[in-house]
Amino acid sequence: MRNPKKRGAAGNSNRAHGSSAPGVASENTDGGYNAGMAVFSYIIGGIIVWSLIGWGLDFLWGTRWIVLAGALLGAVGGFYLSHMHGLTSSRKNTGDRPAAGGPSQDGGTNAK
Incomplete structure (x- = not known):
């Protein structure tokens, strides 16, 4: 019988820390290969x-x-599923705010 308190080679050797399931990328990696294989x-x-x-x-x-x-329906449905799972988006926002658009808010004092 295994001792549940003992953390050894048989406990969590195959799992990365912070990963909830095998094949799921941790927060430190972008998971590009895994996302591509999922879309495929x-x-x-x-x-x-x-x-x-x-x-x-x-x-x-x-x-x-x-x-x-x-x-044709299967191809469209597969792309739809991958899009709904967020696997086809190539844009990544840094932080909570996307890049600002439009004219600057400083009143044009930096214009030459």
Whole structure:
């Protein structure tokens, strides 16, 4: 029986500190590779699943176009899921305030 108070090699050797699940990037890294693989998986998985559904409906109904519509629907759905999970955004704000836009607020005293 394991001792739950003992922290040894078998306890948390495979987990990084601060990570809640395997494969999830910690706060110190940007997770670009993991995010890219997640986007790829969502899109390819959607294409495969919805193409198979379309193929089955084509077989049942004797048509030939539903498999293509299923592939397109799967690609759009995979991109939508990755966008909703925040994986496709390339903009990162530093801090809570985005960069200011428009004319300066100093009254033009720095103009030459």
